[in-house]
Amino acid sequence: MDRSIPMLLVGLIFGGGLGFTVAAANGITLDGHDHATDHGHTTGASASHDHETPLDLPAAPDAPTLSVTATPDPSSGWNLHIETGNFAFSPEHASTDHVPGEGHAHVYIDGVKLGRFYGPWLHLPAQEPGTEVRVTLNANDHRPLAVGGERIEETLLLD
Missing domain, CATH: 1.20.5 (Single alpha-helices involved in coiled-coils or other helix-helix interfaces)
Known part of the structure; x- marks a missing residue:
């Protein structure tokens, strides 16, 4: 049996x-985890969980930079290339204190956050012509990064 x-x-x-x-x-x-109300948790002495207030960095030669391109994928959709300078993707430090020069990217499709990304390439499914793609660089603690008061972000429209 x-x-x-x-x-x-x-x-x-x-x-x-x-x-x-x-x-x-x-x-x-x-x-x-409720993002609407649970912003008081910390992972270190000064960690915050603020997704709106930018972390403003000085305009200096070592300030992070961002360039984003989208190319049609031969089979379907788009290949998004997130190029950074003076910045390293650091999934191992996600949701911890800010470390200069590292973090992750947030990708938005027509204003809706697609997710958090830790590398330079992303495949997007097929989108309607005119779809807006916005990419922001964010600190480990999720604050958007800015240089000299200007957020480090790129926006492009898909054809």
Whole structure:
């Protein structure tokens, strides 16, 4: 008699119960993270979680730079190339304190945030002609970066 299905069910029940018990013992909850209200958490002495107020950097030769291009993908959609200068993508430091010269990019399609990106290439699915793509450079703590009061961002329209 094959007992693999009953053993699988027993393993799932006990494994799930053990997982929930360990999570509860460590204070882990299933309520997620509410960006609308939970901006007071910190990961370091001065970390903030402000997605709007720019971190203004001095206009200097080592200030971060951004250039964005979109080329049609031969099969479908667009290939977005995010080129930076004096800036390194740092997924390992996401949501931690600001470190000069590192962070990530935010990509917006017609004003709606597509996500956070940690590298120079991104494939976009097919878009309607005239679709606006905006890319911002952001600090590890998610604040948009600016140089001399001007946000480091590029906007382009897809043909």
